[in-house]
Amino acid sequence: MLNIALSGCNGRMGRVITEIVAGKPEMRIVAGFDVNAVRLADYPVYADPSACTEQIDVVIDFSNASAVDALLAFCLTRRVPAVICTTGLSTEQLAAIDAASKEIPLFRSGNMSLGINLMMDLLRKCASVLGADYDVEIVEAHHNQKLDAPSGTALMLADAVSEALPYEPEYVYDRHERREKRPAHEIGMHSIRGGTIVGEHSVLFCGRDEVIEVKHSALSRDVFASGAVNAAVFLAGQTQPGLYNMSHVIASMK
Ligand SMILES: NC(=O)c1ccc[n+]([C@@H]2O[C@H](COP(=O)([O-])OP(=O)(O)OC[C@H]3O[C@@H](n4cnc5c(N)ncnc54)[C@H](O)[C@@H]3O)[C@@H](O)[C@H]2O)c1
DSSP states (O other), rough: EEEEEEETSSHHHHHHHHHHHOOOOOEEEEEEESSOOOOOSSSEEEEGGGOOSOOOSEEEEEHHHHHHOOOOHHHHHHHHEEEEEEOOOOOOHHHHHHHTTTEEEEEEEOOOHHHHHHHHHHHHHHHHHHHGGGEEEEEEOOTTTTSSSOOHHHHHHHHHHHHSSSSEEEEEEEOTTOOOOOOOEEEEEEEEEEETEEEEEEEEEETTEEEEEEEEEEOSTTHHHHHHHHHHHHHOOOOEEEEOOOHHHHHHHH
16 A cells, blocks of 8 residues: 655645545545645645654655755655655755655656656657757646746746757747847747646747647646656655656656
């Protein structure tokens, strides 16, 4: 039996994870962490992870950047691996995750869907073939409750493109104050926020007389939740500390 602690358990993603885990006899949620410490399901909810005394095999985190420092401290003290899905983390937090992964297994991905991770491979291929002759622009759309922009996924996609480009691109998030032609070596990122859009990402390679668009649409939160649960099973099976991501899970599925 896999014992899971769910950070951000009362949020949108937390509730989907709770439903998915309830349908799996081989795992259960034994504790929830949430600043809104209301018990909504059949597990206790703690505002402060350090108050939790349950035995935990792995943590799944879909909360808020402000929760991640305390969560990481908890995981280090208790030697518990964690799947960190929260986005909008600061450079310092990313460095802290890196450092902690030298001591415990950690998993971090700005997007837990299989499709986005496949899309990253396609983008590397596009960038390496199309190279410097095509301008790269990324357009992402999410629901009106999302806190960070651009999305963590848009940044992941930009990083995948950058890895394969023959130049180091500058990420540009806003052009409204600039009065100049588009410089060649940049990746423009544009965020749409509205309604209940789950997550749309388009990467455009715009060349002379042609545009190649690679697009992913998430139609429900289940794709991220299922990916996180699969990642938790994978991570709980890791005996070595390290920083894991979806590419490790995909490799383990082959
Ligand atoms: N990696 C992915 O695939 C993926 C997919 C979807 C969402 N996300 C990210 O997951 C996070 C949560 O998304 P959501 O849509 O469920 O958000 P949400 O706002 O619906 O839920 C967040 C939950 O965290 C709790 N919380 C906020 N601050 C906290 C704190 N300081 N300590 C403890 N709990 C706190 C809130 O009370 C809430 O219940 C966001 O960062 C989002 O961008 C990642």
